[in-house]
Amino acid sequence: MKRTPHLLAIQSHVVFGHAGNSAAVFPMQRIGVNVWPLNTVQFSNHTQYGQWAGEVLAPAQIPALVEGICNIGELGNCDAVLSGYLGSAEQGRAILTGVQRIKAVNPRALYLCDPVMGHPEKGCIVPQEVSDFLLGQAAAAADILCPNQLELDSFCGRRAQSLEDCVAMARSLLARGPQVVLVKHLAYPGRADDAFEMLLVTREQSWHLRRPLLAFPRQPVGVGDLTSGLFLARVLLGDTWVQAFEFTAAAVHEVLLETQACASYELQLVRAQDRIAHPRVRFEAQALER
Numbered sequence: 001m002k003r004t005p006h007l008l009a010i011q012s013h014v015v016f017g018h019a020g021n022s023a024a025v026f027p028m029q030r031i032g033v034n035v036w037p038l039n040t041v042q043f044s045n046h047t048q049y050g051q052w053a054g055e056v057l058a059p060a061q062i063p064a065l066v067e068g069i070c071n072i073g074e075l076g077n078c079d080a081v082l083s084g085y086l087g088s089a090e091q092g093r094a095i096l097t098g099v100q101r102i103k104a105v106n107p108r109a110l111y112l113c114d115p116v117m118g119h120p121e122k123g124c125i126v127p128q129e130v131s132d133f134l135l136g137q138a139a140a141a142a143d144i145l146c147p148n149q150l151e152l153d154s155f156c157g158r159r160a161q162s163l164e165d166c167v168a169m170a171r172s173l174l175a176r177g178p179q180v181v182l183v184k185h186l187a188y189p190g191r192a193d194d195a196f197e198m199l200l201v202t203r204e205q206s207w208h209l210r211r212p213l214l215a216f217p218r219q220p221v222g223v224g225d226l227t228s229g230l231f232l233a234r235v236l237l238g239d240t241w242v243q244a245f246e247f248t249a250a251a252v253h254e255v256l257l258e259t260q261a262c263a264s265y266e267l268q269l270v271r272a273q274d275r276i277a278h279p280r281v282r283f284e285a286q287a288l289e290r
């Protein structure tokens with residue numbers, strides 16, 4: 001029997017609704033991965049409501065929890081670490097120490113960093129020191145980096161001018177260490193206004209993918225977290241990079257269709273669970289020149 005992969009997911013938890021682990025854990029489990037959720041913050045709701053209650057996990061808890069798993073002899077079973085929304089830069093440094101610890105016992109373990117830097121206009125609030133940490137240290141430690149356009153621009157210190165430019169910028173991130181860069185949402189001048197575009201860049205190849213742009217009265221939150229979680233889960237389940245990319249686009253689109261049909265602001269993950277596991281739509285990634 002094929003082994004079920006194990007994934008340590010270090011990101012936010014919201015009591016109500018879906019963002020961070022609250023957007024990613026159930027879908028990753030639903031497609032067949034054992035998830036170890038480690039919550040960097042526990043907030044009542046995501047920050048785009050403009051108000052929330054709750055607190056940030058003390059950074060020392062991250063190594064303590066990893067050590068606890070080590071002490072029961074399970075750390076070597078960890079196939080991957082995912083990090084997303086962080087409450088402080090110190091938490092970020094603690095995660096990198098945890099990643100080193102896991103790679104020491106399982107050198108094949110992957111680290112996916114979703115560099116959630118916030119989007120002040122949209123109300124996604126992240127402390128500045130977290131962005132500085134992500135720009136400075138996280139990219140070098142990651143095997144897989146999943147920025148959105150704003151985060152890609154921040155890494156490169158300039159705005160992308162075209163699709164070719166986005167590819168060149170993502171490629172420049174590979175030079176810092178990652179094997180793969182997945183840009184979860186492209187926004188460059190001149191792109192089609194009826195499509196939602198994503199990009200996957202490895203050392204050997206680049207792929208571009210388009211899916212339909214759906215209309216929402218208020219953009220749902222947690223889509224990025226769902227995207228990075230499903231991508232990593234599918235890689236652990238044995239997909240190639242491009243297979244995982246295509247699956248992720250389809251499964252996320254299914255969730256958005258269900259969410260739109262329900263006229264809901266929060267992602268409809270429970271209702272969409274069968275569509276996540278078996279997407280009915282399929283999007284083909286197009287290989288780019290390079």
Ligand SMILES: Nc1ncnc2c1ncn2[C@@H]1O[C@H](COP(=O)(O)OP(=O)(O)O)[C@@H](O)[C@H]1O
Nearest residue numbers: 148149185196212213214219220221223224225
């Ligand atoms: N097919 C789609 N149609 C319309 N909006 C989408 C679609 N897919 C994703 N979105 C929205 O696009 C935005 C992507 O946000 P962005 O900041 O680029 O990434 P992230 O979710 O990582 O922060 C989100 O607001 C999400 O709800």
Ligand SMILES: Cc1ncc(COP(=O)(O)O)c(C=O)c1O
Nearest residue numbers: 012046047085124222223224225
């Ligand atoms: C607590 C929390 N976690 C994660 C996110 C990131 O969500 P997204 O996947 O839309 O980038 C947000 C965005 O506001 C948030 O408030």
Ligand SMILES: [Mg+2]
Nearest residue numbers: 116148224225
């Ligand atoms: Mg995001």
